[in-house]
Amino acid sequence: MPTPAASTQPHPRRNLLLGALPEDEYRRLQPALEPVELDVRQQLYAHGKPIEHLWFPVDAVLSLLAVVEGEAAIEVATIGHEGLGGLPAFLGTTESPHDTFCQIAGTAVRLATGELRRFLGQDGALHDVLHRYTLATMIQLAQNVACNRLHTTEERCARWLLQTRDRVGADEFTLTQEFLAQMLGVRRGTVSLTAGVLQQAGVLRYTRGRITVLDADGLYEAACDCYDVIQSEYRRVMAAPEA
Ligand SMILES: [Zn+2]
Structure with a gap:
């Protein structure tokens, strides 16, 4: 069931990936996180160009567009406070095949990819959180394919x-x-x-x-029940492993 909507000024840790980090690790990361206000249609990175930042939406919504015959054509994913833009940079490549825009204006925080690599080199939870988010993204993309055909x-x-x-x-x-x-x-x-x-x-x-x-x-x-499927799979995948 949907939850009541909140309307107070959002904290960066409203982003669920930043929220999943232990408090002390978030505090170490915080100086490298740059708050940004995103406008509608603002481009965050373009296909074939280097990804310079990871973008963590706080209440902004991002849109990933697949490029067909050289032009951004169809949206393949929407990213909000549950995720981040720039996942290819985490997965070890410097470019994305997609164009990424802000679709709904709002707040995000960004992390330079150089800083990302520095933090991933430390012994923290960030690597594990981003790994699990990668799986959550794959599940969501697969569900979208089924949804487009069936619903x-x-x-x-x-x-x-x-x-x-x-x-x-x-x-x-x-x-x-x-x-x-x-x-x-x-x-x-x-x-x-x-x-x-x-x-x-x-x-x-x-x-x-x-x-x-x-x-x-x-x-x-x-x-359609894809709403529940995506939510419950996200919760399952992102749940911190039992100690
Ligand atoms: Zn559906």
Whole structure:
């Protein structure tokens, strides 16, 4: 079931990866973490160019776009406070095949890749947390493939809006129809129709690119069970191993 949305100024450790680090390790990492306010459409790194930072969203939402015939075409992943942008840099490569943009404006903290390597060389929990996050990402990508084949646009739209609400931590957020269409892999006209159905059911309001979730439980009912699968798998994978 969806949780109540919070609205206070977010702490960097709202990012679940930073939140998973032991307190003393987070304090050692903190001086290297640079808070940044991200704007919509701000590009964080481009395909074929070096990844210079890892980006930990606090309440911003990032979008990974696959490049087809030289142009960023289809969104393949959305990243919020549960994750980070720049995973290839952790996995030992310097470039990504994807373009990464900010999709919903907000706060993030970034860590220079040089600093990342320095911290990974120390005996801490960061390596293990990022390793497990890599697996959580693979599970989510696989679930998205199944979801795209099996579930209706309305179910996928409801699921995606519910996940976005969790990531932003608020019932209201700005989202253009163009972005929503890109995420769902459908035409803008289809997005209007789908949002219209959810609006008529009284679960949300969508005016001038602003989404207001009026009934989170109703949105949860409208979403496919990929929402629960992704959440429970994330919790399972990220749970710290028994000491
Ligand atoms: Zn689904």
